[in-house]
Amino acid sequence: MHISTRYGNPKDRQLPPKIRYRQNNFPFFMTQVKEKEKLPEVDIEAASIVSLPGNKLKKHLKPRHVNFIALGGSLGVGLLIGSGGSLAIAGPVGMLLSYTIMGFITMCTLFSLAEMCSFLGSEGNFVEMVSRFVDKSAGFAYTWCYALGFNLTLPSEISSICLLIGYWDTEKKLPDYAIVLIFTFFVLMVNIVDVGAYGEVEFWITMVKVLLIVGSMIFCLIATCGGNPLHKTTGFQYWRDPGPFVHYLSDKPIGKFLGVWRVFVNAGFGFQGTEVVALTNSEVPSFRKLAPSLMKSVVVRIITFNVGSLFMVTLMVASNDSKLLSAVNAGAGNGAESPFVIAVENAGVKVLPSIVNGGILISAMSAANTQIYIPSRTYFFGQKYGYCPKFLTITNRNGVPYYSVICNAAFGLLALLTLNNTAEQVFNWLMNLTTVFGFIGWTLINYSFIRYYYALKKQGIDRDELPIYKSPLQPYSAIFAASILVLIAFTQGFTAFIPWDTQNFFAAYISLVIFAVFWIGYKCCTRNFAQIPLEDIDLSYPHDEEELEYDSKAAKFMDRIFG
Template sequence: MHGGPESIGEVTSASHHKASTDIKTSPSIHSGDDEKHELQEQVSAPKLQRRLKARHLQMIAIGGTIGTGLFIGSGGAIAKSGPAGALIAYIFVGTVVYSVMMSLGELATHIPISGAFTAYASRFVDPSIGFAMGWIYFFSWAITFALELNVTGLIIQYWDPSLSIGIFIAVFWVFIVACNMMPVSFYGEFEFWFSMVKVITVIGFLIFGICIDAGAGKEGYLGFRYWKDPGAFASYLLPESNPVSKFVGFWAVLVQAGFSYQGTELVGIAAGETENPRKNVPSAIRKTFWRILFFFVFTVFFIGLLVPYTNERLMSSASDATASPFVIAADLAGVKVLPGLINAVLLFVVLSAANSNVYSGSRILVGLAHDGSAPKFFARASARGVPYYAVIFTSVFGFLAFLNLSSGASTVFEWLLNISAVAGFITWASIGASHICFMRALKAQGVSRDTLPYRAPWQPWYAWYGLFFNVLICITQGFTAFMPWDVTQFFVAYVSLILFVVLFVGHKVITRSKWVRSAEADILTGSLACEDEEWESIAPTTLWGKFWEWVV
């Protein structure tokens, strides 16, 4: 769905001059009875349904963020930057994430549609931006699904190393696909209970951390002992005598913290299938600040109190409980019960992530299909609102996990994973840019933000703040490839950005799309104010959409 009159081709209320102009000039509506009949069939076709309840959305917002990045990756953050450096990095990136969520909240509440990220970028910024960002984001979720399946096998090998991970890749692939072929309310329940396990685990660790730090462990009272020795900040990549070394460690954690926070934006994907989005989406968005503070900042703070950054296990490359800073903290305190329990929790964490991977990837495909950037059949849904073609196509990427069964193919798999490395930052930057352009469109068309169901605070400055730092992190996240220069590491770090640029330029050349002008941007179609107007029902009229129609 695109912003200019040349590419929108969507039907909105007849009382709006722009929409009526599109209807009069659109060849897909007035070119004959066949086209009219096809359009009528699309209107009556089954589509996604609003079946997610408020409690589902709240837990999706929590569960989408809490994952292996927190349970395992936070240990590496402490090792690179020290307890104080990691804490500052997580707080800073948390403010960036919060700016993204504020922007997303205003967009997703006003226009709660599935696969919304692509639609927002296409309608308010540039159709080519929406196309490139949508496909990068889809590949990120689809390929990460294969990673999560692989990790399930590694976690179970913690209990029995003789078992082949291939068995569990197959078993959990079937399980996750079956869950996603059910109505979205099943996905909501699945995430609700799995997220509950994660929340209880984090709360339990925080209580555990308070007790151990106060002297309940074999080390006695800790307080801020490890902030003094070995210190609050760690040197990274450069000699400790070089003052820049501590900043390098901080910046490395800044990137890692961003990866840990990715998934927060799942609320925007689920908005199109949520009951009463006018009320439930803003509620979930507003609580993002407290989730970031409580689950991430406090957890990193207590890990820094309980584990010295010089502990070698913090930099472990393992994916099971042995690499979790939660377990390392328990071992140092003399508590031997936690490793098996944390490993079981990690299994729930990974299964929850895999479930979200397929759900999010399939809904992004639905959005791309509605937008004319993917084959139209991906938008088809069952009578119960399941986009089965999109789910199946996303799930097929899970078979890439079998590449890890051979040493040569595992290298290919690692390179594929690098496509997803920066996708979250690209998406966050696109959300910020979309919101800025959306506000400009409202102003250009004389619509007051006071009429919106939800107004994001501190705008437009906070949106610019998030956009600037997301772009900066995207550009600088591979800085280690320059210390010293390493060609392989450079391409590993920047393959996502390179692919994004290729997709953007390729789409721009093929469609010759133009940047959306604020006065012509479509701010009505799919909005709550025009919910009776079925934005999904109109076939895409862009050159790219016609190309897909010809292919399919």
């Protein structure tokens, strides 16, 4: 049986102190050192993940920052604006069904991620998981596709800011190129100063988003019961007429199913970003203990804010609402297309629509911030395995990989494409492209967990005895999520076939082609076409610097095992 250790041969390496075992070949996941061996002190600061000498991330994020960063990832333009098109395509029940199913898939993915983060501790990032539990070719493809997905999401968020400002500036007194340059510079500055500054900005912006969502839910509840200037009670009126579902592309019953399936792309775009917790592993203290609780809380918030808020607006906005259909068909892409804004307008309130549109604008700025943070850290961790150029890991004195941040921010300038095309078309193209990249990333997260789960069994390690968080319903939830995500990724472009549309086909499937090129290309270059055998997967238990003092739970477990 292959026994892998994080630090190699105990006789040849310097290891963290105060971790004991009986020196034998017991297939144990902990780092092995000689019992009672006196070891030198470990420099905690140096224990951070380092890609180049002197370049390391610093733990300047606070738990409340990470908490709100994870929450804010699912409360963006995809929910506040994209849900308008979803309502028109699938109807109220169809839309809620799509978002609920996608919420469950998100929950399964986050639970798988939480356990792997708990196992890997400060090494618990996406690149490490895929590279360690699958193989390096998958890790290479994941690094570039996941990062590129968010690189291309950034211009879509910037272009959505142009659309949102256009809700007020109908005469285009402020040109689009000025908006693009101003907001690209703003998000660049937030990210390049210090990760703590990024966390603080995200904390307060997400607070505004939460207040907006909660306020919208309360307003819709009161307004639907007749507490509005028009004294109009709607209740479930719009669920009965025009009906709970919309026939999409066909008047037959299959049209209802197609509407639900089509909305999965919109729902996926709205939920992506919730997994960002796994990239904060080297910038927040006690990551191993923090990550599971954060991800479990995010699941609850997804149900509360995403599904709950959409349920409330379906009571105020019909799927065939003239304002909604007019905005969708015109490609407005701003507050005019948001069901949250339309709900306020339908209640006869004059001032609130502009306030809600302003809240959505702030959400778009928050999302743009995250689109720079995520790829910069993904490239940073990818350099450990040689996937990325070394200059992307060079950090400033505050631990920010500033070259990477600048390169990622430059993608925001692609929003200038809106000057030569309709902003809505560009937004939809980029949303579709990046959503499929997101589906691929989530699939690999779940597949990595499946490999991790069965590697434990293969190497004779009892998962229930590990002193870490154990995610529920495994491995079935990971298998379910991975299977559905693969199915959605391969079928989400069905509208390009009815009728045939070359442009939409390209937008729907280019992401899969790019991933295949990265994945197969790396295998061909390295001439290694096999996955890591389950018995050879590295299941060592890396110790975080915060755990160099005795972890009581782990100590009791070791005493029970070794006596």
